[in-house]
Amino acid sequence: MENPMIRRLSDQISGTVANRVIKDRRFLDDEQLIRAEQLELLEAIFNANVRDAEIKELTYHFSDIFRGNNPVHLTVWGKTGTGKTLTIQYFLGLLSQLCKKSNIPFRHEHRDLSTPRPCFRALNDLACLLKASRRYRQGLSLEEMMTKIESALANYQGFFVLVVDECDHIRRDADTFYTFLIRRLPQQIKAKLTLILTSNKLDWPNDLDPRVKSFLRSNDLFFNPYNAVDLQQILKIRVDRALHKQAVEEGVIEKIAALASREHGDARKAVTLLSRSAQLAEKLGSKITLGLVDQAAGELEEDRYILMIRTAPVHLQAAMASIIEAWRAAKRSSVTTGDAYDKYKEFCSKAALQPLTPRAFGDLVSELGIYALVRVRVLSRGRYGRTREIILELPAELISKIENVIMLNFQLR
DNA sequence: TGTCCACAGGAAATACGGGGGT
């Protein structure tokens, strides 16, 4: 007399319990860990001699403090996910404990610019960090913002380390921002200011005004991407905490590490891949196999594109849809900007959208190119003009999915 | 050899809106 639905549910539940893959899900996602656990994880990673050399460099650089000198600024190079941020924070934490022991006044703050922002927002963020101001959208003059920051630091006299993470993400007026940080601020406050600027663009300071650049005396520190061995260490530490050992097939860690190091050397992405593989395995009630890792990698890739297009501004979505449409209509392997623009105007009238000018449309196309949703190259067809060739190279299946997402967003069809 | 297509893509101008000070 048992309800078949209940039986099915209970079978499924007991199945997943018996076949547990995941021991503690939280260790697959840093956001869910409490501070102490994060620290413990970091300790484990650094104790495995990962990033040892960099920590030594940092120590050497900041040893000036204990001789009473102000260390020069530090520029840290390295791609995202190479552990710049974590290593620096971990190091500064240790340093601040050391200073406490020696009664040296020391303070450090961390400002993350991983999402790009204009000069004004960056200054505003900084002021908020120092509790000198509330958050403004816009409206105040830059001058006022700077004064607020200065007065917040007016009474502090010790060492002050300010980390500006992803420092090349200041859009527009980067000069103003760095002139302030590098030239003006140190003169206005008594604190001994040291900047740590991290960037993943090697040519970063070159966009800066030469006068500011020449004022920026700094040492360089390089973070190489993690190699497969480092990634294996990092993954093993996660696996130990998050998963049941017998649920991980041999070679899985090595495979994930190899995939990740080949593509980007990004530890965070490697962990995401591990996490997704584990979820798949758990759903299927199997171990984590090499095949599942491949599947998970594919899904993650697809998710990226879908998420990107779903959260993109409307006109970008419209442009993408028009390109797909033009591409279908053309039956060719490529589309020109003009073709796409015609379709775009049609699309806009269908979607009750005010179409943008061709010039703006051109920018949308190049933006799609940057996101790798399409491939774009300029092509000269002789007396038939110069245009951009737009090529759709994603798998047809994914293209249809993207199209569906856009149509859904516009509530068409 | 010159012409001319069909755009590329830079620069400046404009539109619009939030927010402070007075």
Add this chain to the structure above:
DNA sequence: ACCCCCGTATTTCCTGTGGACA
């Protein structure tokens, strides 16, 4: 109520260009 400062998004205006064709 008004002016100023700042932001983003677009438009307007512009000069530049590789190569097929006459």
